[in-house]
Amino acid sequence: AQHFVKRHVENIFEQKKMPELRYVSHISRNASRHPRLMHSHKDHTEIILICDGNSEFLIHNKKYPVKKGDLLIYNPGIIHDDVTGKDSELELYCAAIGNLDMKKTGNNTPIPENGLIPEKAPFIYHTEEREYDFFYNIFRLMFDMLRREETGAESVSAYLIEAMIVRVMSMIDRIEGVAVEPMENPSVIGMQIKEYIDEHYMEPLTLQSIGKELHISPYYLSHIFKDMSGYSPIQYLLRRRLGEAQNLLISTDLSITDIAGMVGFDTQSYFNAQFTKNVGIPPKKYRQNYLTKNEEES
Missing domain, CATH: 2.60.120.280 (Regulatory protein AraC)
Structure with a gap:
C-alpha cells in the first residue's frame, strides 16, 4: 500500500x-x-x-x-x-x-x-x-x-x-482537558497570598508577617488559602522551599548548607529533617540518587 x-x-x-x-x-x-x-x-x-x-x-x-x-x-x-x-x-x-x-x-x-x-x-x-x-x-x-x-x-x-x-x-483543540475554574473573590485573595509566598519564600515568613503585608488577618488568610490550594500557607511555604532545594540539588554543585540557606532555612539540621520527612530520603542521598536512578530502575 x-x-x-x-x-x-x-x-x-x-x-x-x-x-x-x-x-x-x-x-x-x-x-x-x-x-x-x-x-x-x-x-x-x-x-x-x-x-x-x-x-x-x-x-x-x-x-x-x-x-x-x-x-x-x-x-x-x-x-x-x-x-x-x-x-x-x-x-x-x-x-x-x-x-x-x-x-x-x-x-x-x-x-x-x-x-x-x-x-x-x-x-x-x-x-x-x-x-x-x-x-x-x-x-x-x-x-x-x-x-x-x-x-x-x-x-x-x-x-x-x-x-x-x-x-x-x-x-x-479537540481533547477536553481539565478546565481551570474561574476564580471567585476568595480565590483572588488566595492567589495574592500564593504570589506573595512565591516571591518571598527565601525570607523568614510567618502567618503574622504575611497577613501584615497583605492587610489580612492570619486566621482569614489561612482559611482562604487552604480552601484554594489544600495546603495551609505554612505547609505551602515549606513545600515551596523544599521543591526549590530539589532543583538546586540536582542542577548545581552547591553545598547542602548553602542550599538550605538560599531557600530560607535557618539551619542545615532543620532542612535535613524536613527534607527527609517530606521527600523520604535525606538531601545528600537524593542528590546522589537522582541522576542515576532511571538507569538503575530501567
Whole structure:
C-alpha cells in the first residue's frame, strides 16, 4: 500500500526556530515515593505522560487528579507539586523543552515565551489509546537512546520532540482537558497570598508577617488559602522551599548548607529533617540518587 502526503506542511514555530530538548526522565512507581515537591521552571516547558497509577498534583493553585493516559503540560513559571507517596505511586515520563517560539493558535491566542500552550489553556489532557501509544513510544525511544548514549541520539530525539509537539498542538483543540475554574473573590485573595509566598519564600515568613503585608488577618488568610490550594500557607511555604532545594540539588554543585540557606532555612539540621520527612530520603542521598536512578530502575 502507498499513501501520499495530501497537504502542505506548515512550520508551527516562529522564525523556524528549532525546539531544544533539555532532558527526558523516566520515573518508576517505586521512585515516585520520593516526589518532586513544589517547583517551577524559568525557561522551558515540561510535558509529562502518566503511564501507570493515579495520584493528585497541585498545579498553579489547585489540586487535580491524574491517572494513566493523562498528558500534563507545564509552561515556564507554572508552579507544580507532585503529591505522590506510598499510597499513590506513579510511573511517568517527562520531557523538558526549551527554545520554544510557537505561533499563535488557530483562534489567534498568543503563547508565552518558551511555552507550548496558551496561558488559559488546560494543564491536563487525557489521551485516547492510539494517542497514548504514540506519546509513550516516543518517550521510551528518546529515553532509551539518550540513556545508552547511542550515536545520533541527540539528533533523533530533536526530531522526535518536534513530532510530539505537532501532535500536542493538533490534539489541544479537540481533547477536553481539565478546565481551570474561574476564580471567585476568595480565590483572588488566595492567589495574592500564593504570589506573595512565591516571591518571598527565601525570607523568614510567618502567618503574622504575611497577613501584615497583605492587610489580612492570619486566621482569614489561612482559611482562604487552604480552601484554594489544600495546603495551609505554612505547609505551602515549606513545600515551596523544599521543591526549590530539589532543583538546586540536582542542577548545581552547591553545598547542602548553602542550599538550605538560599531557600530560607535557618539551619542545615532543620532542612535535613524536613527534607527527609517530606521527600523520604535525606538531601545528600537524593542528590546522589537522582541522576542515576532511571538507569538503575530501567
